[in-house]
Amino acid sequence: MIELAVREGIRLSDESITDSPLAVRGLTVSYGQKPAVFSVDMTVQPGAMTAIIGPNGAGKSTLLKAALGIVKPLSGQVTVFGRPLEEQRARIAYVPQRASVDWDFPTRVIDVVLMGLYRELGLLGRLSARHKARALDSLARVGMHDFANRQIGQLSGGQQQRVFLARALAQEADLYLLDEPFAGVDAATEKAIISVLKSLKKAGRTVVVVHHDLATVTDYFDHVFLINTRRVAEGPVAEAFTADHLQAAYGGRLATAQVDQLARVLG
Amino acid sequence: MSGSEFVPLSLTPMLIGILAAVACALPGNFLVLRRQALIGDAISHVVLPGIVVAFLLTGVIAAWPMMLGAAGAAVVAVILIEAIRRLGRIEPGAAMGVVFTTMFAAGVLLLEQTDTSTVHLDVEHALYGNLESLIWLDATGWASLLDPVALAGLPVELSRILVTLVAVVGFIWLFWRPLKLSTFDEGFARTLGIRTNLLGLALVIVAAVAAVAAFDAVGSIIVIAMFICPPAAARMMTNTLEGQVGWSVIFAILSAVLGYVLAGYGPMWLGARDAVSAAGMIATISGLILALAARFGPCRTRSGAPVQV
Numbered sequence: 001m002i003e004l005a006v007r008e009g010i011r012l013s014d015e016s017i018t019d020s021p022l023a024v025r026g027l028t029v030s031y032g033q034k035p036a037v038f039s040v041d042m043t044v045q046p047g048a049m050t051a052i053i054g055p056n057g058a059g060k061s062t063l064l065k066a067a068l069g070i071v072k073p074l075s076g077q078v079t080v081f082g083r084p085l086e087e088q089r090a091r092i093a094y095v096p097q098r099a100s101v102d103w104d105f106p107t108r109v110i111d112v113v114l115m116g117l118y119r120e121l122g123l124l125g126r127l128s129a130r131h132k133a134r135a136l137d138s139l140a141r142v143g144m145h146d147f148a149n150r151q152i153g154q155l156s157g158g159q160q161q162r163v164f165l166a167r168a169l170a171q172e173a174d175l176y177l178l179d180e181p182f183a184g185v186d187a188a189t190e191k192a193i194i195s196v197l198k199s200l201k202k203a204g205r206t207v208v209v210v211h212h213d214l215a216t217v218t219d220y221f222d223h224v225f226l227i228n229t230r231r232v233a234e235g236p237v238a239e240a241f242t243a244d245h246l247q248a249a250y251g252g253r254l255a256t257a258q259v260d261q262l263a264r265v266l267g
Numbered sequence: 268m269s270g271s272e273f274v275p276l277s278l279t280p281m282l283i284g285i286l287a288a289v290a291c292a293l294p295g296n297f298l299v300l301r302r303q304a305l306i307g308d309a310i311s312h313v314v315l316p317g318i319v320v321a322f323l324l325t326g327v328i329a330a331w332p333m334m335l336g337a338a339g340a341a342v343v344a345v346i347l348i349e350a351i352r353r354l355g356r357i358e359p360g361a362a363m364g365v366v367f368t369t370m371f372a373a374g375v376l377l378l379e380q381t382d383t384s385t386v387h388l389d390v391e392h393a394l395y396g397n398l399e400s401l402i403w404l405d406a407t408g409w410a411s412l413l414d415p416v417a418l419a420g421l422p423v424e425l426s427r428i429l430v431t432l433v434a435v436v437g438f439i440w441l442f443w444r445p446l447k448l449s450t451f452d453e454g455f456a457r458t459l460g461i462r463t464n465l466l467g468l469a470l471v472i473v474a475a476v477a478a479v480a481a482f483d484a485v486g487s488i489i490v491i492a493m494f495i496c497p498p499a500a501a502r503m504m505t506n507t508l509e510g511q512v513g514w515s516v517i518f519a520i521l522s523a524v525l526g527y528v529l530a531g532y533g534p535m536w537l538g539a540r541d542a543v544s545a546a547g548m549i550a551t552i553s554g555l556i557l558a559l560a561a562r563f564g565p566c567r568t569r570s571g572a573p574v575q576v
Contacts, residue, residue, distance in 0.1 A: 068457070094455055100452070103571060105450070106506050115452070118445075124441070155572065167455075
C-alpha cells in the first residue's frame with residue numbers, strides 16, 4: 001500500500017503546480033505500519049474559508065501537519081501559493097491544538113504572541129516598541145488585551161485558544177491554518193474566533209480549519225474537505241457537504257443523533 | 268581565615284564548584300522544561316565506555332584523551348537515544364534507559380575484559396569527583412591572583428570548566444529565541460522554519476559537554492543534581508523563563524558555596540574531626556533548596572485550565 005503511494009506521489013509530482021494558497025498532491029503519512037493519510041490531493045481555494053472534516057483518527061490534523069512540514073510525509077508534494085513550502089514560510093500562520101503544549105511553561109501572554117514575530121526578529125534582532133504594539137493589537141482583536149502580562153498558566157481553555165489565535169494574527173500571514181480551534185472552548189470564545197476568521201476572509205486571506213462540529217459547518221465555512229485517511233470529497237459546502245459524502249467519510253461511526261441533527265441542517 | 272590559607276586551599280575548588288554548577292544548571296533549565304532532565308544521569312553513565320576506550324587507545328591516564336572519549340561517548344549516546352526514540356516510536360525516558368544501561372554495561376565489560384586492572388578508575392572517584400584536591404599550590408595569598416607565575420600553576424580543571432561555561436552561555440545567548448520557542452511549542456516552531464530536531468540535538472550535546480567537563484572535576488553526583496535541582500527550584504520562584512534562568516544561576520552558586528563551606532567546616536562546628544565530601548554536600552544543599560522552593564516558592568501552583576492528558 002505504501003509502495004503504491006510512493007509511486008503515485010512520483011506520478012503526481014509531474015502535474016502542473018497550481019497557484020492555490022495550499023496545494024497538496026499524493027500526500028501519504030504514516031506513524032507506523034498503517035498510513036494515517038493516504039495519497040491525498042487537496043487544493044485550497046484562495047480567499048475561502050475551508051473546513052477539514054472527518055471522523056476521529058481520520059488524519060485531519062496529520063494532513064495539516066504534513067502540509068506544514070511538521071511531520072515528514074512518506075511521499076507527496078506541497079506547494080504554497082504555487083511555490084515550495086520552504087520559500088513561503090513567511091506567508092503562513094499556524095494555530096496548533098491547544099492541548100499540544102505545556103501551559104505551565106514559564107512565560108506571559110504577550111511573550112507567546114511575540115513568538116509570532118520570530119521570523120522578523122531573527123536570533124538577536126531588537127524587540128522594538130512597534131513589535132510590542134503589534135502584539136498588543138493582535139491580543140485586542142481577540143479580546144485579550146488586558147491579559148497581556150498574565151502568566152499563561154492562569155488562562156482558561158478559551159483564553160488559551162485566543163492567545164494562540166493572536167499569535168497567528170501577529171504573523172500577518174496570507175494563509176491561516178488552524179487545528180481544532182473550537183475544541184473545548186466556551187461559547188463567547190467560539191464567537192470571538194469565528195468573527196476574527198471571517199474578518200480575515202473579508203481581508204482576502206485564506207483560512208483552513210480542522211473542524212469537528214458538523215452542525216456549524218454550513219454557518220462558518222464556504223468550502224469543505226472531507227477526509228477519512230483518503231480524500232472523500234472536496235468543494236463548496238453546497239456541493240460537497242452532503243449526506244452521501246458524510247456517510248462515506250464517517251461510515252458507521254456517525255451517531256444517529258448526529259445524522260438527525262445534520263438532516264435538519266442540510267434540510 | 269586569611270588569604271594565605273584561603274586562596275591556595277579553598278578558592279580554586281570553590282570556583283570550580285561554582286562554574287561546574289552553573290554550566291550544568293543553565294542547559295538544565297531547558298532540559299527540565301522539555302522533560303529530558305534525566306539526560307544528565309544518562310550522560311554520566313554512558314561516558315564510562317568512552318573513558319575506557321580513550322585509555323585503551325592512548326595507554327595513559329591523561330585528561331584530554333579521556334575528556335574527548337567521554338564527549339564522544341556522550342554524543343554517540345545522544346544520537347542513539349534519538350534514533351531509538353524515533354525508530355521505535357517510544358518515549359524519550361525509555362530510550363534513555365535502554366541506551367545508558369547498555370553503554371554503562373559495555374564500559375564495565377571493556378574494563379573487565381581488557382588489561383586495565385592496574386588503572387585507578389574507582390567508583391568513589393566517579394561519583395564524588397575530587398573537588399577538594401583541586402588546590403592551587405603556587406598561590407601564597409590574594410596577591411597571587413596578579414602574579415603570572417602563580418597563575419600558571421592554576422589547576423587545569425579551572426580553565427577547562429571556565430571555557431565550557433563560556434561555550435554554554437554563548438550557545439544559550441545566541442539561540443535563546445528558538446530554544447524558548449521550540450521548548451514551548453515545537454510544532455509552531457517548525458512552521459517558522461526552525462530546525463527543531465537539530466536544535467534539540469545541539470542542546471543535548473551542549474549539556475553533554477557541560478556534564479563531561481563537570482564530571483571530570485566534581486563527579487557525577489553534582490552533575491545530576493545541578494541539571495535538575497536549581498532549574499526545578501527556580502521554576503517555582505518565577506513565571507518567566509528569563510527569571511527562571513536567573514534564579515537557577517543564583518541557586519547553583521548558592522549550592523556550590525554553601526555546600527563547599529559546610530562540607531569543610533560543618534563537621535568541625537559539630538565537633539567532628541574530618542570534613543565530608545564537598546560534592547555530596549553541594550548536591551544535598553541543592554536538594555534542600557528544591558524542597559524549600561517546593562514548599563514556599565511563590566509560583567508553585569497554577570490557577571488556569573487543568574492540564575490535559
